[in-house]
Amino acid sequence: MQTPDTSEPFDKELCDLVLAIAPRLFAVVQECEVRPGLKDGCVAAWGVVFGEGPVHVITADGTGQMVLNSPERALRWFTRRSGEDGVTARLVWLSRSGSAALDHAEAA
Secondary structure, three states, X not given: OOOOOXXXXXXXXXXXXXXXXXXXXXXXXXXXXXXXXEEEEEEEEEEEEOOOOOEEEEEOOOOOEEEEOOHHXXXXXXXXXXXXXXXXXXXXXXXXXXXXXXXXXXXX
């Protein structure tokens, strides 16, 4: 006689816990007007928000990183209003997928 596998409900609880406290991910996107009515943009940095705690930001090329009090603080570092290019920045939040898996291959 086999005993029932009790790990399945626990595994689901673990995945639900991970989803509930997962950090939020965002991109810092820079935009500029290349000519009247035509904008261009790029991802300048990626950020991670840990609940009410610190915000970690790393440049898209991986050469710079900072720890800030809020995601909005990152905008100061990536906005250049002087000169002709007038680069502005804004946050783009990645949405939560709503799923989690214990196996790396399943999560991909």
